[in-house]
Every structure is written in C-alpha cells, then in structure tokens.
Amino acid sequence: MGERPSHSRTRRGQCGSRSSALAVCLCVTVVVAACDETFDPIAPTDLAFSVFGYLDATADTQWIRIMPIRPLKVTSPDTLDATVTLEHLETGRTIELRDSLFRFSTHGDLTLGSEGVYLHNFWTREDIEPGATYQFSARREGKAPAEAVVEIPPDYDVTVAINQRSSWSATDVLRITGVKHLPFLKASVHFFDGCGWGVNAIPYERRSDDDATHVIAIRKQGAESRPDCGRAWVASRRFWMVGSEATWPSGGYDEDALGESARTSNVTNGVGFLGGVLTKVIPYEDCTFVSEGAPTPDYCELRYNRETATVTGTVREPLCYGELDSVVVQLTELNKDPARFRSILTDEAGAFVFGALEPGIPHSVWARAPRVPIDSVFDPTIWRWVYTEWEDIHTIHTDTLTFVPGQQVQYHIELSRLIACDETHLPKP
16 A cells, blocks of 8 residues: 555544554545545435444454544544444454544645544454454444444465576466455565665555465565665565455455445445455565475475464674664575575664474574675776675574474574674775
8 A cells, every 4th residue: 555644633542553554544544534435424314424444353453433424524523422342243252442533633625624634433452353253333322323244354374485497587476375355465675775774665456366365476576776875785575465355345455445435335324344354464585495416396485374483583782783784694494405595684673584484394593794894905997996805793693493383483683793892894905
C-alpha cells in the first residue's frame, strides 16, 4: 500500500506497538472512508452504522472504525453510546471492544469546517484465533444491530524457492498454500547509501484461487539510487502479505476502495466492510548450496510455516558503538551434503532475522563486522588511490545452533573491539 500523508490528531487510546500494517492504514485513512461513502448522509435511513476495518490474527490490537449514519455530514466528539462485541462462534467467547475517539484536524473536505473530523475507532487487545469465525455486532438503543460474520484464515505455508541457475532470465518462485485470497502483497528492499537508510516498496497484484495455492514468479530487486547519495547497498529484502478466506471489495484491493460502501458490504443493517486476515512478513533471503560432491538441486527452498524455526537477533559492540549495522551474519547447515548456506547484513538497528530453519539440523553461525582499509596503492589507469589491504577491528563470532519445531529464538551477538574506541586505522602512506 502506498504512503499516506500524516494527520494531526488527538485521541483516547493508542495504536498497539505490533498492530498490523492494515490497522495502521485504517487509523490513517478513516477520514477518506468517512467522507467517500456513496450513500447520502442526509437521506433518512433505518441503518445504524457504517463499519470499516480488519480483524488480523497476527496483530496485537484490533481496530474497527464505527460511525453513525447521521443526518448531517459534520461529525462531533459526542459519545457514540454503542456496544460493540465479537463472538467466537465455536466457543461462544465474547469480546467487548472499547471506544477510542480520533480527531483529524487536516482533511480534504472543505464543507466540514475548521473543527476537524471526529471518528470512533473501537479496539481490543484480545487475541484473534487463526481459522476461527467471529460474529461482529454493534448495538445502539432503538436501532437494529449492525452485524457481520468474519472468517479468519488459518495459518498458511509460504515457500521461497531460490533459483540456482546463473542465467539472467532465471527467476525465483514464491509459493503460498493454504489461503484462498491475497488482497495485499508487496516486496520491500531495505538499503543504505551515503544519505543513510531507505526502503523501496514493490507492489504485486492481488491473487485469488479457490484451490488455495498461489505460485508467483519473483526476482530480487536492487535499490533505487537517490540523487547525490552515491552507491546504494542492499541490506535485506522482505515480503509482506495478507491472506484472507473471503473475497474482498470488488471495487479494488486497496484501502481507499473500502470507503465505497455501495460496491461491496458484508455488514447487515449497516454499510461498509469488515475483513478477516492473517498477515505475514517473510524475509527474501539469499540461499545457495555448499557441496562436497553431491549434486545440487535447481532450487534452494526455504519453507516458512509452523514447523520451521526462526532466529531473530542483533549484533552489538558494547564498548564503543552499541548496535552494529552492515555486519555479515551467515548460517550453514551441518552434517548435510549438499548443505544450505545463507548470508545477510544487519540493518540500521543492528538487527537480523533468519527464518525457515529446519528443526533437528545443527547450523553453524558466523558473524563478521566490516573491516577497515590499512593499505592502498595509486592506480594511474583510473587516476586514484585503491585500497589493497583490510584489517578486522572486531572479533569474528562463531557458534552452533540446533532448533526444535516452531522455535522462535532470540539470539544476540556481541563482538569485542580489538583496538581502543578512540583509535582508528588509516591506510599506510
């Protein structure tokens, strides 16, 4: 999804620290949805509410925007006086959502005046269960309840198959199984250059398949150069995907279309759309084979599911700098031929993540910080000095890890400095 302009706002309640990107988009774009509905807010109606939002099984906070269908277009900070619940249809467990008032002082509708737009976002931090079905209900005295049945997709499998051929036309393959619809899918490239860190986003078209299998050709994208920033170096790539069991609004698969209530609504006695999703962020890693003579497959496959393990960690140098970016961290399978070999760089916060680690297989861990140049020669063919020798100023880290099925490991590496903090190495004259 594209970038949205920021809005000044005051609010009761906070967005959760790990809420999904969909929920964030909802918080930012509710003004668009509130002012872009195709019904006439002046016309008399028996409907009580407009409802827009998502239930995401991987978010720590759920947000649902609920507004009264009112005789005037202007909104007010008055209490909504509504009871909003989610009922787990299998267990009967009921969750009551809390109201949170948002004020947007910046909006695109001049007819709303200078007081801003007030919107009610109901929220809960209760867990939403993958594979469950929930009955949503918003009740207000004297009105029929606005209701929707929301089906949450089960956890699904993702495989990234890295092509081992060197041909320029070779592509990798992203295979997603166990979910019918992919309303949102994008890749992101995290890079650094002379101006610092940046991110490029590459959106993919929506995918739908009743067989719940999606096979997508992918290719590693480089970083787009920024003016006057020099060469860009890619640190990591990721896929962000949203799976859904139900079809999404026919008008489109971006959040703006959710404001067009006449196109698709799954809310009875109301307008709008309430979706059920499961969001995943999958690293798009490098993967090759190390072989002592055994034939290597055409693809190096990395499976991300409930059975494989994930290692998330940081690299630090506690004496001088703290977190270290651009550190090479490598994982290699042991006691296998061929063995999978993977290498990534830590990001601007010194963080790294390896997923799709097969349980029961020992892995060697190796980490090395950037070296510094200590010698150079003048090359007359290009009329400049060229570095010819480098030296480590940090220790090299080695270790061995073995995982159990589904394990989530926090693994932090500390590198010792080999020279004093105020000491630098420069090329010899």
